[in-house]
Amino acid sequence: MSQKIIIQEAPFRMQDEYQKLKSVTRAVGAVAIFVGVVRDINDGADVHGLHLEHYPGMTEREIGKILAMAEDRWPLHAATVIHRVGALDPGDEIVLVGIAAGHRGDAFAACEFVIDYLKTRATFWKKEQTSEGEGWLTTREADLSAAATWEE
């Protein structure tokens, strides 16, 4: 499986990533892409912006481990994870997970698996600016249970 892990401040172009994923081999029959977007509301407060920081080095290693687990579970041809850091505004794309596989079932499942694990294991932290001030986000129960369902 070819894999690409990038942490960057700059925006990404989904179309470019799709073209690369589908061109890895002619055996690709399905590409699933998840894109996470910054909401303008969270827990009832208006969100003006986000600041994202990460642990350079460890972040890439953790994402690498998640992709290796995905490759063990499903037959995949390629995987791409791009995560943005720094200042982001509502409406900005924050993360892209792209999976190329022979068949759609494997692509869908692996894509969901990777984003579920990324949210609970990859070393990123979000600080939110809202109408009520700014503060670091805490882990959502829903994210923990989403990742836990893969271990059942």
Added chain:
Amino acid sequence: MVKIVFFASIREVLGCASLDLNIGKGVSLSRLVAMLGEQRGELWCVALTAENVRVAVNQELVQGDPLLSIGDEIAFFPPVTGG
């Protein structure tokens, strides 16, 4: 010497992103935290032993109270919130 790094809310509370510390052989993680508390004050002890603090040694999450080695990079951070 070990390198100690702090992220997110912990970095902000401590007002410190990283520091180097001289330690001898066979120093445990809990001893390291106690040393930081002695040198830097009670706030450090409280912030680094809070229930939800995660610790990584050489960029691998650790549990319990491992022994540290010269040259290790020890990271303290809150639960992750990316994606």
